Amino acid sequence: MYLPSDDSIFLSNIVNDYHGQLALEIGTSSGTIFRELSKNFSIVIGTDIDFNSLKHSLMMSKNDRLICCDAATALHNVKFDLIVSNPPYLPNAKNHTDKTVDGGPTGVEVLIHFLTSVIDKLNNNGKILILVSSLSDKGKLERFTSKNNLIKKQIAQKDLFYETLQIIELSK
């Protein structure tokens, strides 16, 4: 399970500025960001590929749901006002695997997989909020967003001693 860290707190503070009916978080784990979403959205759905992480998620409101699945692949015929993810974003380590942090060979492949699974589930006026790190290949992400006609806006930046974190908002 991913223990809430600087990145989780950073994104959960930003999420507070968004309101609406339906929100989705991909990679919920123990629910730090999910609980913030729940304050401002009528219904929140969280997914995680790791069932054990979801088991540790604390109390939710009666309208909220957690689903163990890959990205948003279990969801159909639904459109969200806000889709959020603090994805695994580190380039894969050579000698071990950890699905909570391994973002693929250049650190953005898992995020691109998440985005691919949610593009058709975003309301026309909806927003996607993602966390990206200076340690991953932002050029590859940039090419993906341009190819899919997503408008990109930087919402916040945080410098840590080993990396810089950015929160990016995407819209259609």
Ligand SMILES: C[S@@+](CC[C@H](N)C(=O)[O-])C[C@H]1O[C@@H](n2cnc3c(N)ncnc32)[C@H](O)[C@@H]1O
């Ligand atoms: C960096 S952690 C973020 C956890 C939590 N949202 C937070 O901010 O503290 C990334 C999460 O994504 C989950 N994850 C990894 N691959 C996934 C996939 N293909 N589909 C859904 N969740 C996935 C991991 O299990 C992990 O809980």
